[in-house]
Amino acid sequence: MPADGYRAAFAGRRVLITGGLGFIGSNLARRLLDCGAELTLVDSLIPEYGGNLFNLDGIRDRVTVNVSDVRDEHSMRALIQDCAYLFNLAGQTSHLDSMTAPETDLEINCRAQLSILEAARKHNPAVRIVFASTRQVYGKPKYLPVDEEHLLSPVDVNGINKMAGEWYHILYNNVYGIRACALRLTNTYGPRMRVKDARQTFLGIWIRLVLQGRPFEVWEGEQLRDFTYVDDAVEAFLLAATRESATGRVFNLGGESPISLRELAGLLVELNGGGRYVQRAFPPERKRIDIGDYYSDHRLIRGELGWGPTVPLREGLRRTLDFYRAHLGHYV
Numbered sequence: 001m002p003a004d005g006y007r008a009a010f011a012g013r014r015v016l017i018t019g020g021l022g023f024i025g026s027n028l029a030r031r032l033l034d035c036g037a038e039l040t041l042v043d044s045l046i047p048e049y050g051g052n053l054f055n056l057d058g059i060r061d062r063v064t065v066n067v068s069d070v071r072d073e074h075s076m077r078a079l080i081q082d083c084a085y086l087f088n089l090a091g092q093t094s095h096l097d098s099m100t101a102p103e104t105d106l107e108i109n110c111r112a113q114l115s116i117l118e119a120a121r122k123h124n125p126a127v128r129i130v131f132a133s134t135r136q137v138y139g140k141p142k143y144l145p146v147d148e149e150h151l152l153s154p155v156d157v158n159g160i161n162k163m164a165g166e167w168y169h170i171l172y173n174n175v176y177g178i179r180a181c182a183l184r185l186t187n188t189y190g191p192r193m194r195v196k197d198a199r200q201t202f203l204g205i206w207i208r209l210v211l212q213g214r215p216f217e218v219w220e221g222e223q224l225r226d227f228t229y230v231d232d233a234v235e236a237f238l239l240a241a242t243r244e245s246a247t248g249r250v251f252n253l254g255g256e257s258p259i260s261l262r263e264l265a266g267l268l269v270e271l272n273g274g275g276r277y278v279q280r281a282f283p284p285e286r287k288r289i290d291i292g293d294y295y296s297d298h299r300l301i302r303g304e305l306g307w308g309p310t311v312p313l314r315e316g317l318r319r320t321l322d323f324y325r326a327h328l329g330h331y332v
Helices: 004-010 023-034 073-080 095-100 102-123 157-176 202-211 230-242 261-272 299-305 313-330
Strands: 014-018 038-043 064-067 085-088 128-134 180-185 216-219 250-252 277-280
Touching (some): 004 230, 014 023, 073 102, 085 102, 085 230, 095 102, 095 157, 102 157, 128 157, 128 230, 157 180, 202 313, 261 277, 261 313
Parallel strands (some): 014 038, 014 085, 085 128, 128 180, 180 250, 216 277
């Protein structure tokens, strides 16, 4: 929907984005500014978690930035009090880090979410919340494509904590009337994503290395995945925030069609005009928490909110490569 279509909801309204200097948060901020929102972006700027001041290039003077941690209950209590919308995107995204530092993952992805919801219940029960969840809550698929009725069976600590954070939001919606919903994201990519390592997505490190003329690794390679371009993900967040039918619901996002990782690697090299990848076996610590093939059934959000992916993978990768050719130095 064009920005004008959302102005009635957001123009002149206070909007809070946790994780606002991160990948999706900063792209969402740009759309919300076009809709006339008054934006406060909360980010801890902890190096491992993806916040990057350059993500605000061109809009820094149009937003309020609050450098604080969602684990800080006092800060969140003050920030949430008079906002109309909360896009709750802050989180620890690394699956491997969640296994090596499980208590940190618990604090950020679970306990902090409960604190945020308690602040809303006590100080701003009218706020509307959209929570960024993950397809990791499903674990290894029992069938494909995966719909919202699929068993939840996470294979790592990150998936368990994100599942708890998601269901706290739905519980507070159902019990306390805090209007909340959740989007289960899958392999979101695009400009401003983390590329210095694989903490956010393996595709980030692939893009960095191919642009630097260095080979990147494809583990095994026949696994199927689907990918959501960030602009499409942002549209889903806006729809979920403004449609009453989204309240209390959980929706899958997804891509146009699945692709194998080997085919994806070949496409990336083609679009870059050169590059090289090597196939190898999974590192043991990664193989233990790998989910195999995954691609989503996103018919529910299409039917309820009218959302669907619009940016083809080839076009999305081209835009992403163009962005990092111009700005890679700010991300490595």
